[in-house]
Amino acid sequence: MIVRTLDECRNSERRVVAETWESVRMLLKDDKMGFSFHITTIFEGTETHIHYQNHLESVYCMSGEGEIEVVGGETYPIKPGTLYILDKHDEHYLRAYKGKEMVMACVFNPPITGAEVHDENGVYPLVD
Template sequence: MIVKDIKKDVIGTNREVFAQGGQWVSRRMLLKDEGMGFSFHETIIKANTKTHIHYQNHLEAVYCVAGNGKIEDLATGEIHEIYDGVMYALNNHDDHNLYGGTEDMRLICVFNPPIKGTEHHDENGVYPLED
């Protein structure tokens, strides 16, 4: 059994990863080496920010539990509002922009395959695929 306290086991450790531009912080609670077959994160998207993301190597499901923002599908131009209770899944490796709204947005995220934990988006918004 794996039990983690985000305040004791994640925040302030190498499992708390900050965007190079300051747009988000990812608190990585379950990682690849823990053998669950997925990784599990809490991500805070800062208000009034824009992040380009294109997970070419991963699928991601995201559930908003606080705050607001929007996601823009770059293939179609479609924009979806995100707020407490909204889930979105990037089931087609969707190229998108994620916008923080009027307040910080708190997201619960699952990645498949799981990430190792030290990943940052590259210049194309991609996490590398780890062996």
């Protein structure tokens, strides 16, 4: 059994911070569960370009408000209780509204190793 707290993970190398977000990676590839689990904060008033070409992701909004804009497609509002699933490696922009920092629970398949950040194309590398 694996038992971890958000505070333990936040105060370790499992916390990764970028310009527009913070990700606390609570479950990683080395845990051998077949997926990874993160609590990610999208900083208020920011926009992040993301294109997970090597991963599928499911995201549940726990707090805050914003939107996800699919490149070449629709824009969807995000608020607490919203789940979105990037089942087609959807390229998108994730925005948190001003004053509305978003906290999200995220699941990745395949799992990430923990140190990944988005490259210039919004991609996480695939690590075998």
